[in-house]
Structure formats: structure tokens, C-alpha cells
Amino acid sequence: MKASSFMPSTRWLAKGSVLLASLLVLAGCSLAPTYDKPAVPTAGFKEASADWTQTQIKPSEAGTWQPAKPSEEVARGEWWTVFGDDRLNALEQQALEANQDLAAAAARLKEARALNQAARAGLFPSLDAGFGPTREKLSAASQLQPDGTSIPQQTLWRAQASASYEVDLFGRVASSVDAARADTQRSEALFRSVQLALQADVAQTYFTLRGLDAEAEVFAHTVNLREQALKLVQSRFDEGDISELDVARAKAELATARSDAMSVQRLRAASEHGLAVLLGKAPAEFSMPAAPLKAVNLRIPAGLPSSLLERRPDIAAAERAMAAANSRIGIARAAFFPSLTLTGTGGFESATLGDLFKWSSRAFLLGPLAGTALNIPIFDGGRRSANLANARAVYEEDVAKYRQQVLTAFREVEDGLSDLRILEAQTQTQADAVQSAARAADISRTQYREGAINFLDVIDAERTALQTRRAAVQLQSVQAAATVNLIRALGGGWGDVPAAGASVASN
Template sequence: MNKLHMKRWLGLPGLMAALLVVAGCSLAPTYEKPDVHAPSAYKETPQRTSDTSALAPSETGTWKTAQPSEEMMRGEWWTLFDDPALKDLERQAQEANQNLKAAAARVKEARAISQTARAGLFPTLDAGFGPTREKFSPASQFLPADANVPAQTLWRAQASASYEVDLFGRVSDSVKAASADTQQGEALFRSVQLALQADVAQNYFNLRELDAENDVFTRTVTLREQALKLVQRRFDEGDISELDVARAKSELATARSDAMTVQRLRASSEHSLAVLLGKTPAEFSVAANPLKPVTVRVPPGLPSTLLERRPDIAAAERSMAAANARIGVAKAAFFPSLTLTGAGGFESATLGDLFKWSSRTFLLGPFAGTALNIPIFDGGRRKGNLANARAIYEEDAANYRQQVLVAFREVEDNLSDLRILEDQTATQSDAVKASVRAAQLSRTQYTEGAVNYLDVIDAERTVLQSQRTSVQLAGTQAVSTVNLIRALGGGWGDAMPAPVPEPSLAQK
């Protein structure tokens, strides 16, 4: 062997060793979550819960660097309302809602893509069998141009293998990105699930609020009918003019019309609830049941725990992690790639001789064995891909920060709503009592002839309006409680991680 060949053989192992050293080394930037400056406490926390030292650890959380715990079991938080009908509706929604099934299918898609990316860490093996008909040219066999080279049939049975060495972490970063996408899909599933649970509860309480309003109108119509009978009797006795009778009839008809408006709204709310349960409105109905005041009080905990609990925040963070890994993939395109391939098997001119030991064959070399590709010029394609990957990461980072800000705002909104509603409902209760008393006095004075019928009408209208407002405030309080639970990321408490339901759910 001459010195030139010796140098080539000695240099090849050194090159291979150098390439294997960088195999698996990621070029992606070190991933760090953006600092979102979580406040130490919520601005709108009620005074009685602002002192977190009086609350249990499960209620307040602990101040620490946020770690994603969106997989934490949320529990059946709606059981806090102690309403069997609501529990049954939530169960039906979990089983049949189509949006939830679609979200489960998206999780299945993400897992399949992740599996495809992970396959790049392993070699691919293929096997084949069959004949080929071929004819060599005289020139390829070093024969005269007019020589006759007969065609021949060759039988082959061989296996081939191919493996891309993970130089500069291209494959591993692709796997990391796909894995983060899967985690994002799972977090989005939990976000859809939480939204569904909250929508069912909100629609349910809205339905109960309309039932309570309808109950108010039912009682109001009854009172209006009694008032009309009284006015009609006094008119028949000649004590009053027909004007009071007309006014009493107008008030009765107006009350009945307003009651029909509530019934129409209730029907629409019931139809919306049916769709959430995966049913047609024709096959779903809910018996009337006026809303009872909701007394559940939800401890908001510390703002830092919100970053761990909200599934939509977790999804935004995982999207950012995937984008960061894809920067590494884009960088790796600037460096050489190494693919090892080979084939081996049997080859013969007849099928009977195919599997004889003398028919064995293999193929290794520059074309099928080792291919080290070094990029030289591509018109700026790789540079553009890298710039695009970095821009996507910056976009996802901004979206993550914005999602955190929105989450804090939603919690503060609902905390302020509940804090103010507590005082407002108490004040409105006093207004209802006062208006009822005023209506009683006006009816008594009207019977005695001390006031005219307009005073009675005005007092009764005030009673109806104050009662409706009281019912609507109770409904708003119930919905705001649900909204606060949703804004906080669902139920709370120590629990083992809950797996995302198998995607087969989407096929049922």
C-alpha cells in the first residue's frame, strides 16, 4: 500500500470519529421560559381571603418558580354546587360532546406525528424479492461496438438498511419539537374540556335563572289577575271609571307578554345546552326548577399558581418550546449530514440457484454505503428557514406572555364581580322587601280611595323589576363563580396526574 492510500485510510477514521463526537449535539438555543412578572397577590381578592396565612396550602399554593402542572387532575369541580341535575349534565357532555371528540382526535394526530419524528432515531430496514430483466451495453463490458450482449433475467432476494447519523442534533431536535407539539395538543384538549364543563354549568345556571324569572312572572300575572278582578268589581259598583279597568287589563297583558319573552329565552337556552350534550334539541328537555342562590366561595390562591394550572397557558408554553427546538433543526441544515446505507442478499440467473451460498451478494460504497452531504449553496433557502424559525419563536413567546396577561385579567374580573355582587345582592334583597311593602300599602290605600290606580301600577312595576333584578343578580353570581373556576384552570387540590382520554373517544 503506498503512502497516499495509507494517509487516506488513516484520515478516514479520524473524520468519522470527529463526526460521531458531534452526533446528537443540539444546536437549538437553551430553552428558558419568559419572565412574566406574576404579582404577589390578586388586586381584587376579597379582604377576608387576602391574608393567605389563614388558608390551607391547597387553597393558597406556594410561591415558587412555576412548573407546568396542567395535567393535574381537575376533579369534578361542579360537585361544589351540590346539584344532582348539573352533575348528570356534565357527565353527558363528557361522553357525547362533539368538540371534545374533535379535540381528542387532534391529540391522536399529534401523537402520530411525534411517533413519525421519533422513528428518525432508528435505522430503516427493507426487504425485497423478484426478477429483473436487464441487458448490458457492449461498451460497459469492454466489447466491440457490434458485439451482441444477450439479455438476461436476474433473481434477487435482498434486504437493505439505512440510518442517518444524528449530526448536530437535527433528528433529536425534530423529536423534541414533535414531543412538545404533542404536549401542546394534550393541553389544548384539557382546555377544551374545561371550557365545555364551564359552558355546561353556565348554560345550566342561565336556564335556572330564566326558570326563576318565569316564576316571578307567574306570580305577577296571578296578582295582576286579582287586581283586575278588584278593579272590575269597583267599576261595576260605580266607584271608579273605566280608565282604571283599561289600565289593569294593560298591565296584565304586559306581564303575560314579558313572561312569554322569558319562555322564549328559556327555550333557546335549553337548545344550546342540548348541543353541548351532543344531542338534538328535539330529544332533550329540562324540567323547570328556579335557581337557588349559590353560596360557593372559591379561594383564588396565589397568582404564581395560575401559570401552573391553566391548560391554555401550558399549551402556549409548549408551542414556544417546540419553536425553540425547530431553531436547532434549521441551524443543523447548515452543517453536513451523514447517512449510512447498505444492502445484502442473494442474486442468481435462475430461481433454483437463488438461495445458494454462492449466490450471496452485498452492496456498500459511496452510493449506497456512506453519504456525507455538505451543503454549499442553496440561494439563501437555509438562511430564510432559520430566520423564519426564530420569528416563529418570538411570535410564540409574545403569545405566551399575552395569554398570561389575559389569564390574570380574567381572574381579576371575576374576583371583582363576585366581591361586588355579594354586596349588591344583599342591597337588592332590601330593595325587594321595600318594594313589596310599598305595593301592599298602595293597594290598601287604593281600596280605601286614598290614592289613584296609577300609584298602584307604579308600585307593582317596581316590585316586578326589583324581583327580576334580584333573580338576575343571583344568576350572574352563579355564572361568575363558574367563570372564576374556569379562569383559575379548573378544580384544585393534590391529585395524581390524569391521563388524556384515549383518542378512540373520537371514534365512538
């Protein structure tokens, strides 16, 4: 009888051990799909014409796609130093140290790293310890006593440690860790994106402010000419050579020039205030002496590869979002399979505090305190299927967003290249216009003194000269901003691409 009653129990224990061993063998098997980075276009930049940067598109590369290899971690360095402006260099450093948007992005990165650390904790057991009394009344059946036996209440002192560990049978924990790691890398890329945007905004605002200083200089020169013209007209009027009409016109032109100069001052003040905020300062704490913008002619190195775009922080962030979504598919799949959690409690238990830490007071409990260690999902009304479908849809969405981000990056680079290429020719043409308009204004003033033409001709010539000079200055500001935009579109410069073709010209 003893042998026969013992054998089934032994067989059950053996089968259970085999099952447990089999489940442990499966531990760590991930159900996430193999992550393959989507292909991105490798076509060159059509706006980088051969007569400008000598960039050539290989026929074998035009219109093709290749697997993405994001390399956002490649350092770009202090790209703004290419402009050779010490003041700009100092402003960039101040912005990196004190800008509040960048500080917020850094805090978000810390949040992501903390969440990643929390996810990694799932790879390890959790240990807890406790100490204190409990009041309890046990049932007669639990003490193997006859029904109706009265078991007195008792107070038990316990000093115990408990451990719990989820066996990662189907990679749920591993997929969670992978997703959290990808999220952290995405946050790092987004931080770099905010940093790059800040650097570009500081440079653009700085060049805008310097451009307004140059416009103010143009208007100061114009006001001086208008004042001289008014003196001349007033003198001729006093001598009776002309009517009061010309005097009124001269005064109107002088007042208009002064008003336009005030508009430039207003715009400059707003730009200075905006730059102060970028530097993390109140506008009242920041001011910049006037200094007209010098022409910026930055030549982009020949043969820029389209792979430069793969290190743009926004593209790297989009790629990491895909990786995280792919890992979450594994989490959703693992929900269809059993989960195994091992728990145990051990320590000392005694009816009196004085006997608590005696060797005879030791106690332990293995297995879960409630429920079963091996949880097998049976029916949930389709919740797991919906979660899996959602995870797959999120991944598909992230793939589309990534490819769209790459296409947007190509467009931004093309825009920057075309801007610089066209602006280079436009500034040369505008310089010719400035020279011709200035010559025409000089001739008109001379002819007016000699009485050969009327004052309207002088006004018209001087207005044209002012417009062309102002347009030339504005083009210089646009050219500087376009250069910054292109560098930003390339992810912060061109890194290890030879920079022999880059130069800065000032005049």
C-alpha cells in the same frame, strides 16, 4: 510498484475512517438553543381584598416576574361538584362522554401523538425487503471489458433486504423529536382547554336555564297578582266607583306581564336547545323540567397564589409552543452542517429463480445507491439563512404570545374576583330593594281598596316590585355564572389549596 500503489489507498482509507469516526462522535450534538422558560408576573390579585377572601399581596412579590413552571398536568378533579347539584353533575358527565367538539379535540390529540411517533422513527434505522425479477443490460466498462464488447441482456431474480440510517451528526433528528414531543404536549394541553371550556359552558348554560326558570316563577306570581287586581278593578267599575280607564289599565298590565313571561319561555327554550347540543344530543332528544335557580354563594379560599395560573391549559399550551419553536431553531441550524446517511443492501441474486437462494447467489451493496453518503451544503441562495431567521422569529412570537396569555389570565381572574366581590354586596342590596318594593306594593293595593289613591299609584308600585324581584333573580344567575368564570380562569379550581373557605349557600 505494488507497495507504492497500495500505500496511498491505505492512507486515504485511514483518513476516511478517522473522518467518519470524528463525525460519529459528533452524532447527537444538538444545535438548539438552551430552552429557558420565560418569566411570568408573580403579583397577587388586587381584587381579592382582605375583607372578602383575606388574600394578602406580599410586598416582595408585587409587580415581580419569576421563571414559569407550567403544571397543567395537575388534576383539578370534578370542580363542578362544589355546587352540590346532582343534576349538574350528571349533565357534566354526559357532556364529557358525547360532546362532538371534545371528540374533535381528542382526534387532534391522536393526530399529534401519531406525528410524534413518526418523528421518533427517525432515531432508528429503516429496514425494507423485496422480491422480484429485473431486466437489465450492463455496460462493458462496468464489467472491466474492452470498449465495444457486447454484454447480453439478462434477467436477474433478487430477494434482498435494505437498511438506511441517518447519523444524527448535529442533532437535526433529535431536535425534530423534541419539537414533535412539545407539539404533542401542546395538543394535550389544548384538549384540556377544550374540555375545561366545555365543562364551564355546560355549567353556565345550566345556571342560565335555572335562572330563567326563576324569572318565569316571578312572572307567574306577577300574572296572578295582575289577575287579582283586574278582578278588583272590574268589581269597583261594576259598582260605579271608578271609570273604565282603570279597567283598561289593569288589562294592559296583565297582558304585558303575560307577554314578558312568554319572552322568558322563549329564552328558556333556546338555552335548553343549546344545552342539548353541548351534551351531544339533538334538541328534540333533550328536555329539562323547570326548577328555579337557588342562590350560589361560593367563597374562594384565602391566599390564592398566582402560580395557580401556570396550570391553566391554555398557558401550558402556549409554553409548549415555545418549546417546539426553540427545537426548530436547532433543526434550522443543523441544515448548515453536513448530513450523513448510511445505506446497505444484502440478499440473494440469481439469473434463475431456482438458483436464487443458493449460498453462492448471495450479494450485497454498501453505501448509497445514488449520490454521496456525506452531504455537505455549499450554496442554496440564502434559503437556510432565511429558514433560521424564520425559526427565530417564530420563537420570539411564541414568547410574546405566552406572556400575553399569562397577562390575559391575570385579567380574567381579577375580573372574576371583582365580579364575585361586588355581586355579593349587590345581591344583599337588591334583597333590601325587593323587600321594600313588595311592602310598597302591598300598601298601595290596600290604599286603593280604601279609595285613598288612584290606580296609577298601584301600577307604579307593582311595576317597581316586579323589576326588583326580576333583577334579584337575574343577579343570582349572574353570580352563578361569575363563579363558573372564576373557576375556569383559575384552570378548573384551586386544587391543593385548602378549600375550607368554600361553601355553598342555598335559599
